[in-house]
Amino acid sequence: MIHYTLVCDDGHDFDGWFRDSETFESQSAQGLISCPFCASTHVSRGVMAPAVSRVGARADDAVKLREMIRELREKVVAGTEDVGERFPEEARKIDGGAAVQRPIRGRATFEEAKALLEDGIEILPLPELPNDGN
Ligand SMILES: [Zn+2]
Numbered sequence: 001m002i003h004y005t006l007v008c009d010d011g012h013d014f015d016g017w018f019r020d021s022e023t024f025e026s027q028s029a030q031g032l033i034s035c036p037f038c039a040s041t042h043v044s045r046g047v048m049a050p051a052v053s054r055v056g057a058r059a060d061d062a063v064k065l066r067e068m069i070r071e072l073r074e075k076v077v078a079g080t081e082d083v084g085e086r087f088p089e090e091a092r093k094i095d096g097g098a099a100v101q102r103p104i105r106g107r108a109t110f111e112e113a114k115a116l117l118e119d120g121i122e123i124l125p126l127p128e129l130p131n132d133g134n
Contacts, residue, residue, distance in 0.1 A: 005046030008035035013046055069127045076126055080105040088112040095121045 004024060007013045012035050018024040024045075027033050031041040080103040083090045087106025093099035105126065108116065116123050 006043050007046050008040040009042035010038050012037040079103055091116055091121050
């Protein structure tokens with residue numbers, strides 16, 4: 001015998017005992033299982049499976065997100081020139097036409113980044129990954 005917590009489409013939950021999972025499936029498919037509170041035969045197994053899959057999905061999402069950030073970083077790194085600490089200065093030169101137009105990356109303090117944005121120079125923060133060393 002196996003024990004299932006069952007729930008009807010009205011949200012009542014109740015206990016059911018079955019010889020095995022196939023017995024439950026076939027009785028359920030034939031409408032032989034009904035809710036003791038409202039007699040609904042739209043009955044399914046209780047809340048355990050969705051709770052487990054939600055946890056799994058969250059872990060997957062974290063892995064996917066990490067992978068997306070890594071790919072984004074790789075694309076940015078491959079397509080830009082690293083000007084390091086000179087980033088704010090170089091971005092202003094490019095914006096003012098004093099340097100060749102090209103995509104650059106580098107480091108800026110929060111204040112420097114804010115000043116660039118206030119001057120209408122478009123910059124984007126590059127997301128960091130933990131233990132990325134960069
Ligand atoms: Zn019910």
